Amino acid sequence: MHDLASAAVEAALNAGARYADARVMEMRTESMAARNGAVESLERAERAGIGVRALIGSSWGFFAVPDVTPAAARRAGEEAAKVARASTLVPGRDLELAPVEPAQGSWASEVLEDPWSVTVAEKGDLLESVTRAMLDHGADVAEASHDIWDTRKWLASSEGHRIDQHIVECGAAMSATAVGEAETQRRSYPGIRGQYGTRGWELVRELDLPGNAPRIAEEARQLLTADACPALDATDLILGSEQMALQIHESVGHAVELDRILGWEAAFAGTSWLDLRQLGSLRFGSELMNITADATLPGALGSFGYDDEGTPAHPVDIVRQGLWVGALSGRDSAAQAGMPSGAAVRADGYNRIPMVRMTNVGLLPGEQSLDEMIAATDDGIFMDTNRSWSIDDKRLNFQFGCEIGWEIRGGRRGRLLRNPTYTGIGPRFWGSLDMLGNRSEWTFWGTPNCGKGQPMQVGHTGHPSVPCRFRGIRVGVRG
Amino acid sequence: MSAQPSEATADRVLELVRTRASSAEAEVTVRTGNQALTRFANSSIHQNVAEELSHVLLRVAVDGRVAASSFDGPPDEDGLARLVDGALEAARASAPDADWPGVAPVSHAPDPDHWDQATADASPNERARRVAAFVGAADGLETAGACETEATVTAFANTAGQRLNGRATAASLDGIARTATADGSGRAASMRLGDLDGAAAGGRAAEKARQASDAQDLEPGRYEVVLEPQCVSNLLQFLFVYGFNGRALEEGRSFARIGEAQFDPAISFADDATDPGQVGVAFDAEGTPKRRVDVVERGVTRAVLHNRRTASGAGTESTGHSIEGGDAWGALPSNVVMAAGDRSTEELLAGVERGVLVTDFWYTRILDPRTQVVTGLTRNGAWLVEDGRIVRPVANLRFTQSFLEALGPGAVRGVGSGRELVSGGFEGAYLVPALHLASWNFTGGAQG
Known part of the structure; x- marks a missing residue:
């Protein structure tokens, strides 16, 4: 496969590219979904192809073919250069690449139980049984699913990169919906998007879906008659680690993507409130806030050995003791910003151009347990499990909703609250962080549906997180 | 690109299903075509992408046990056989789907004629020219956006005898112009690239941005x-x-x-x-x-x-x-x-x-x-x-x-x-x- 990639690169160079790289990818996926006691869909897919990136002037040209033959590889290389050359009709400043040592190597994610070795019947039994359990415990609609992504890729570049990787990702999700007179309530486990990692079927077994199905169904039913989250201009807010993963993803992860900061995503995904001139001096949050982007974390969904332009994975400090110190970058964006590549460029398939994506962007743990946070809170609200998420195009103003909330009074968890929401402005919100969960609560949440780019790409990102407490937060915004 | 439908591939897939599971229900979709997108930011093109499409999707039901399988690639005999075998194997291992509604009966679908050959054949230069017009009409304001074209030919066939062919093109230009304090948008979409007026969209975006400033x-x-x-x-x-x-x-x-x-x-x-x-x-x-x-x-x-x-x-x-x-x-x-x-x-x-x-x-x-x-x-x-x-x-x-x-x-x-x-x-x-x-x-x- 490396020879195919090299042939594509050579064709692009011969057609005028000053740099080119090519990825040959084979992807195999399985997705099964059950609803109300029966498997409703089982979909498997195989995709193989070559994607070639060619650099001419200020623009990348990219061409992909669903064909792994030498002729197709050469054609893709030639077409990539042709597409790049067309960009010179609307030119900009020449695009440079941050220097890296051309890597040659292999990497594979660790899999303890091959998900393909688990029979379809066993997988189906699991999903059907948990949906039946949820129906038995009060759900009106019960859903469960699993997904497997198995990707092999071979990279070659005109600088001498020659890398192959085999990444297996796996996980599952389930939810219970209760239908009331005027509204619906939903509880998900382990999170709204489930839980996924660069692991095998052992991850699904560890989730213990059967052990949690009755509880979430009962909670969904209880929420229908719970009191509504009060509308308060300021209260103490404790967020569970799953909601914190969403908070990190939306208000930190996207904000520190260097392509957004440079305006490359301005028309679609948006820009960022961050200004590179403030790197190293801007206060992003309280001193408890330490965020890293680390693709080397074993088993996390955003882990890999090399990014999709061949830069070895390495941890990057993003926020250190509340100060903004780093960004997610690739070779092109890093060169423009005058920094080394952060190895954060990935594509969601052979047919998409690699772009800046989150790796495992998460909080480093602190000292407290969730119980200690609740005990230390006299008057506040605890919310968990993301339900809705909306944030402006600069990643500054957010309003997030959770599936479930509890009132906290006198250091104790009290009555259940439905439709909890909170809203804030990124740096003010993070500045109010005053309690941080400890290492025993550190969870590597996986987000398998991060949309970005045109044409749209679906990224898989990881978010190590812990429960946190924030002070003086507006909650209970209603329509 | 060619507008030849992929009926032969769809028929071959159904034939392979029949030879392996004569009583199985099956439906197959074959889609070919191209998609291209020219993206600009800071008033210059920075990402310019194109791909060829070749997709085959098969769904089978064996005694009410249902599974779907797809692949992207040339529809050669080996690939189609692997697709069929994989789908049948998965279906047989699945639990029966009591709510399986069966495949669609034979019925006619009208041809809405949403096809424009010039759009199907559009070159990267043609997209770039529309981007240039958008950028030029913004009259010095910073611009960003994308011009996209797509052409797909789809063939559908199932074991109930339903056979359909369709083809469609689509084009869009969507962008913003930016002042120091505001963005404004301009866009156009059609089945024809020729309908997209880059200057009009860029001018509208610039006018909006200026009026939204401060x-x-x-x-x-x-x-x-x-x-x-x-x-x-x-x-x-x-x-x-x-x-x-x-x-x-x-x-x-x-x-x-x-x-x-x-x-x-x-x-x-x-x-x-x-x-x-x-x-x-x-x-x-x-x-x-x-x-x-x-x-x-x-x-x-x-x-x-x-x-x-x-x-x-x-x-x-x-x-x-x-x-x-x-x-x-x-x-x-x-x-x-x-x-x-x-x-x-x-x-x-x-x-x-x-x-x-x-x-x-x-x-x-x-x-x-x-x-x-x-x-x-x-x-x-x-x-x-x-x-x-x-x-x-x-x-x-x-x-x-x-x-x-x-x-x-x-x-x-x-x-x-x-x-x-x-x-x-x-x-x-x-x-x-x-x-x-x-x-x-x-x-x-x-x-x-």
Whole structure:
């Protein structure tokens, strides 16, 4: 496969590219979904192809073919250069690449139980049984699913990169919906998007879906008659680690993507409130806030050995003791910003151009347990499990909703609250962080549906997180 | 590109299924084509991409046990055999699906003729020229956006004898112009690249950006709004996905009540794949012709959309609104058409006592599907309107609003006469006008 990639690169160079790289990818996926006691869909897919990136002037040209033959590889290389050359009709400043040592190597994610070795019947039994359990415990609609992504890729570049990787990702999700007179309530486990990692079927077994199905169904039913989250201009807010993963993803992860900061995503995904001139001096949050982007974390969904332009994975400090110190970058964006590549460029398939994506962007743990946070809170609200998420195009103003909330009074968890929401402005919100969960609560949440780019790409990102407490937060915004 | 359909591949897949499992039901979709997108930012093209498409999807049912399998690649004999074997193996290992509705019966699908050979053959230079026109018309303002073309040829066949062919092209140009303090958007979409006027879109974006500059905050609260077409398309997406969806209705999660006047009498909309202003083919992922469905007529909810599974559950027939990979969502729209009114945007604004003109919505998310409470923000230009005149630009606002109430009886004060084609979620396309609504709940400024 490396020879195919090299042939594509050579064709692009011969057609005028000053740099080119090519990825040959084979992807195999399985997705099964059950609803109300029966498997409703089982979909498997195989995709193989070559994607070639060619650099001419200020623009990348990219061409992909669903064909792994030498002729197709050469054609893709030639077409990539042709597409790049067309960009010179609307030119900009020449695009440079941050220097890296051309890597040659292999990497594979660790899999303890091959998900393909688990029979379809066993997988189906699991999903059907948990949906039946949820129906038995009060759900009106019960859903469960699993997904497997198995990707092999071979990279070659005109600088001498020659890398192959085999990444297996796996996980599952389930939810219970209760239908009331005027509204619906939903509880998900382990999170709204489930839980996924660069692991095998052992991850699904560890989730213990059967052990949690009755509880979430009962909670969904209880929420229908719970009191509504009060509308308060300021209260103490404790967020569970799953909601914190969403908070990190939306208000930190996207904000520190260097392509957004440079305006490359301005028309679609948006820009960022961050200004590179403030790197190293801007206060992003309280001193408890330490965020890293680390693709080397074993088993996390955003882990890999090399990014999709061949830069070895390495941890990057993003926020250190509340100060903004780093960004997610690739070779092109890093060169423009005058920094080394952060190895954060990935594509969601052979047919998409690699772009800046989150790796495992998460909080480093602190000292407290969730119980200690609740005990230390006299008057506040605890919310968990993301339900809705909306944030402006600069990643500054957010309003997030959770599936479930509890009132906290006198250091104790009290009555259940439905439709909890909170809203804030990124740096003010993070500045109010005053309690941080400890290492025993550190969870590597996986987000398998991060949309970005045109044409749209679906990224898989990881978010190590812990429960946190924030002070003086507006909650209970209603329509 | 060639417009030759891929019927032979579809037939070969069915033949392979029959030789391996003579009693199996099967449906196969073969799609070929190309997709290209020229992306610009900081007023220059920075990402210019293109791909060839070759996709085969097979769904089989063996004694009521169902599985789907697909692959991207040349449809050679080895690949097709592997596809068929994989699907049959997975189906046989699955539990029986008691609600499997069977494959679609034979029926005719009209050819909406949403094809333009010049768009199918469009070169990267042709897209770049439209980008150049957009950038040039912004007259020095920084610009960003994308010009996209797509051409697909689809062949469908199933073991019940249904055979369909369709082909479609689509093109869009969507961008912003930026001042130091504001963005403005301009866009166009059609089945023909030749219809896209880059200079007009760029000029509109620049005009909006300049007029939106130096905006001031507006006190949160309820205001009248004039929503431009992108906002209206967004609003309808939520109504369709969570409401006019046979699955949501069957499960009691939908707000829709057939026969009730749930909307203002000024509101009528349908899903109609044959509308000449629309894009796409006239059959769905299950090979069912897409029927015109009048969903809301003069404010009265008339129907919801169905795929074969939801239709079976409801004791009716599919309306042709299954999308590939969309089983969990239910039946979704592909070609929404809202009836135009009789007022220009200026006339809509003239009727506003005190309200906000909104160009685009951004990052809208549902809080409750039954009540259709949605939160989101304005983007690319908003203005305060008083006594029928634009008074000043306002900074982006967050809203938390029931979309159902916003279009409810007595809530619509005017419907625009012009319509724009806007791309929506789940690959749907929305041909919609601007609306003047009586009340919209702005819950905060974007700066806090």
